[in-house]
Amino acid sequence: MSPVARRIGLGVLVAALLVYPFLDRNNSHVDFLANAGAFILLALGLNIVVGFAGLLDLGYAAFFAIGSYSYAILASQQFGYHVPFWLMLLIAPVIAALFGLLLGAPTLRLRGDYLAIVTLGFGEIVPQTFLNLPQYTNGPNGISSLDQPSIFGHSFGFSATPYYYLLLGLIALGILIAANLQNSRLGRAWMAIREDELAARHMGINTTTTKLAAFALGASFSGLAGVAYAAKLDLVSPDQFQFNVSVLVLSMLVLGGMGNITGVIVGSFVLSFVNSFLLPQSTTLAHAAGFPNIDFTNYRFMLYGIILVTMMLFRPEGLIPSRARAAEFHEALADEPLAEQEQEEYEGAAR
Amino acid sequence: MALLELRGVRKSFGGLVAVNDLSFALEAGSISAMIGPNGAGKSTVFNLITGIYVPEEGAIDFDGRSIRGLRTNRIAARGVARTFQNIRLFAFMSALDNVMAGRHARMHASMFDSLLHTPRQRSEERAVRERARELLRFAGLERDEANYARNLPYGSQRRLEIARALASDPKLLLLDEPAAGMNPNEKHDLIGLIRRIRDLGVTVFLIEHDMSLVMNVSERVTVLDHGEKICEGPPEDVRCDERVIEAYLGRSDGAA
Numbered sequence: 340m341s342p343v344a345r346r347i348g349l350g351v352l353v354a355a356l357l358v359y360p361f362l363d364r365n366n367s368h369v370d371f372l373a374n375a376g377a378f379i380l381l382a383l384g385l386n387i388v389v390g391f392a393g394l395l396d397l398g399y400a401a402f403f404a405i406g407s408y409s410y411a412i413l414a415s416q417q418f419g420y421h422v423p424f425w426l427m428l429l430i431a432p433v434i435a436a437l438f439g440l441l442l443g444a445p446t447l448r449l450r451g452d453y454l455a456i457v458t459l460g461f462g463e464i465v466p467q468t469f470l471n472l473p474q475y476t477n478g479p480n481g482i483s484s485l486d487q488p489s490i491f492g493h494s495f496g497f498s499a500t501p502y503y504y505l506l507l508g509l510i511a512l513g514i515l516i517a518a519n520l521q522n523s524r525l526g527r528a529w530m531a532i533r534e535d536e537l538a539a540r541h542m543g544i545n546t547t548t549t550k551l552a553a554f555a556l557g558a559s560f561s562g563l564a565g566v567a568y569a570a571k572l573d574l575v576s577p578d579q580f581q582f583n584v585s586v587l588v589l590s591m592l593v594l595g596g597m598g599n600i601t602g603v604i605v606g607s608f609v610l611s612f613v614n615s616f617l618l619p620q621s622t623t624l625a626h627a628a629g630f631p632n633i634d635f636t637n638y639r640f641m642l643y644g645i646i647l648v649t650m651m652l653f654r655p656e657g658l659i660p661s662r663a664r665a666a667e668f669h670e671a672l673a674d675e676p677l678a679e680q681e682q683e684e685y686e687g688a689a690r
Numbered sequence: 691m692a693l694l695e696l697r698g699v700r701k702s703f704g705g706l707v708a709v710n711d712l713s714f715a716l717e718a719g720s721i722s723a724m725i726g727p728n729g730a731g732k733s734t735v736f737n738l739i740t741g742i743y744v745p746e747e748g749a750i751d752f753d754g755r756s757i758r759g760l761r762t763n764r765i766a767a768r769g770v771a772r773t774f775q776n777i778r779l780f781a782f783m784s785a786l787d788n789v790m791a792g793r794h795a796r797m798h799a800s801m802f803d804s805l806l807h808t809p810r811q812r813s814e815e816r817a818v819r820e821r822a823r824e825l826l827r828f829a830g831l832e833r834d835e836a837n838y839a840r841n842l843p844y845g846s847q848r849r850l851e852i853a854r855a856l857a858s859d860p861k862l863l864l865l866d867e868p869a870a871g872m873n874p875n876e877k878h879d880l881i882g883l884i885r886r887i888r889d890l891g892v893t894v895f896l897i898e899h900d901m902s903l904v905m906n907v908s909e910r911v912t913v914l915d916h917g918e919k920i921c922e923g924p925p926e927d928v929r930c931d932e933r934v935i936e937a938y939l940g941r942s943d944g945a946a
Contacts (some may be wrong), residue, residue: 516805523804523811527783527791534780541740543766543795543858552801663782666838 356507360500370499375611376506377568382591382607383513383600384560389589390598390661391526392553393533394446395455397585398462401442402435402558404580406565408469409434411482411575417475424488424570428509431566432559439558443551450536462585470577481576488570495570502571509563510604517600520556529553530663583640587614590643594650596657605659610646614639692751693718693893694739694862699748701738708734709917712748716862716910721884721894723904723925726914727937732897733775735914736864740772741765753861767795771860773851775867775897779839785850786835789822792857822857829853829883845876852883856892863887865896869903881907905929913937 360369381403388396409431413422422430442461446454469476476482488495488505495501520526528549531539540546569575587610595606618635625633650657656665692715701709709731716722724732737743739750741762750758757765771792780788797818803811826832829849834842839850848868855863865884869877877900884907888894898904904911905925913921913928915937921928928934 519807520804523807523815524794524797524799525801525804527787528794530783530787531780531791531794534782535778537742538774538778538780539791540762541766541772542792542854543763544791545761545763556801556805663838666840667782 360503366499369503371611371616373499373502373506373571374568374615375608376503376510377564377571378588378591378611379510379604379607380506380513380564380567381561381588382595382603383510383517384557384564385588386557386592386597386600386603387517387520387529387560388553388557389592390603391521391533392529392550394550394553395451395458396554396557397455397459397582397589398442398465399458399557399561399588400580400582400584401462401465402438402561403565403568403584404465404469404575404577405438405558406431406435406562407569407575407579408476408482408565409562410566410569411485412475414486414570415482416484417477417482421486424486424566427566428563432562435562435565436555436559439554439556440551443554447547447550459582459585462582466577466580469580476577479577481574481579483574485570485573485575487573497573499571502567506567509567513560513563514600514604516556521600525549525552587643590647592657594646594657596660598661598663599657599659602657602659602661606657609658610643613642613646618642691718692716693753694895695749695751696735696739697749697751699735699738699745699750701734701743701745707917709738709745712914712917712919714912714919714922716893716895718861718893719888719891720910721888721896721908722910722912723896723898723908724912724914725898725901725904725928730914730937731917732914733866734917736772736866736897739765739864740770763795766858769859769861770864771855771858771862772864773848773855773866773868775870777844777847777851779847779851779854781840782838784836785826785831785839785842785853786819786822788839788850788854789825789857790818792854793818793821795858825853825856826850828856828886830879845872848872848880849883852887856887856890860892862893862895865894865898867897867899869898869900877903 359372363369381399384402385396385399388394388399410427412418413420413430414424414427415421442458446457449457470478472478488501490501528539528544531542531544532546532549536546588607591607591610592603593606594610595604596602618639622633622635625635656667695715697713699709699712700707712735724735726732734743738745741757741760741764744759748758749756752765752768752770755768757768757770760768780791783791797814799811799814802808823832823835826835829852831842831846831850831853834846834850839847842850852863852865852868868884869880872880881903884894884896896904896908908925911923911925911928912919913931913934920933920937921931923931
């Protein structure tokens, strides 16, 4: 696609997104899109950690939980703190980023599978902690009646439309940040670490601070998503942040194309669409057609499984891959012995 | 004045002494080589200089200051760059991005500059891209700018590693078997490239098995065997030294 065609296409898309709530008066559609927006934001954040820096994080939902609970605790009747929503949009990413540092620090020496296991552990610990501190979080009941955001004196209320625009704005911000990072000193350092950590150190890259920056910045996105999602749902509870949320967001990356911002957005939109729209809608249709016992939403995980297995078999680089991933899977499978040799040398040299 | 000086350096792995009581110095602006049979400890010496290993005993001074125990990235920032015996490029990054990543230590953009693309960051990126292109030209890779490092021919990969190493404006460049796997033509070009690097004011220290290249390009040769320095001097002296011949070919009277 030529740059001009791409710009026109992008302009049309943005215009369509901006007028959509006026054209479709069905609030449930807008509601779906707003929820999908929160997941796009999560996927953009996880993409920094996994796609750019190559750090496999299986506990990303923990940061989503931290972002959501920050809002629930600091902007509700729970303790009587009523920090304004817009201020929380600044505070929550910082809190999530601090936890990103905290959880990232112990994992710095780990790679690949080992890192994945430890992050999986963190993903379990965080919701369990919220569950088991009922004096602060009401335990399994969660915190409800959160403060509703308002703009120019108008409360968001229970309409999805203001959240739709809010998330559109946050996603635009997220894309800008992710794209800026990708083409920068920090982004190149992440990719260098992803490609060869030992060589990266020889370029003067401080792998400790660079990896921590990935964890912190990645987590900050879920801080934003958490605040928006919690306010919209008007409730946070520990069961919203189980392991399957981490897997869902990671699946969005795999489906769309890890490392590619457009791919990540497409992947998260497609999975959200299947998850929150297609399955419930087809269930309703089936019921209307006289099959009251069919509930397609129960097949959700089977469907994820099928999607992932199919993708791995036929298009492992994702729907819209980054150039690097596409090349990795299709151009250069011939030199595996060299890769093994490098690995041996690395293990020999690692302290 | 010596740019790099090792004094009494020792490093062992379990019971195996890889480098023992090694001392030598590199003059600033020189081209020196380290040779020795396989397993003599040459690559270990490189790993000691770049901070991958910390010596158990001895001192390593670079540019008048101790670098012993510094982290690899700090040593790189002080001005030590290297290439690897088995090429370790950033395989799925373009040749240009490889060289730009090599300049990391000389860049100043903070996390917030990277995040916001401040004017300062933009002008730095432009300058670094320009510098990286110059280095690609210097290494004869100007046409490969957009190609993935992985997809370059072998000889070009070796040269890209050198261009990436030069991107940090090093004072000392360590080349680990730069001619390995090269054909005679490529070796000839490599000799020219090494001399041009020295002419930029960079001190070059190489490990190499190709004797004609070593004898041709280096001003001083250090010979290592079983982790110990057995001989040192100008190439023509080293070539005739009995201990060197013995290390490579064995003793004439001790043969079983």
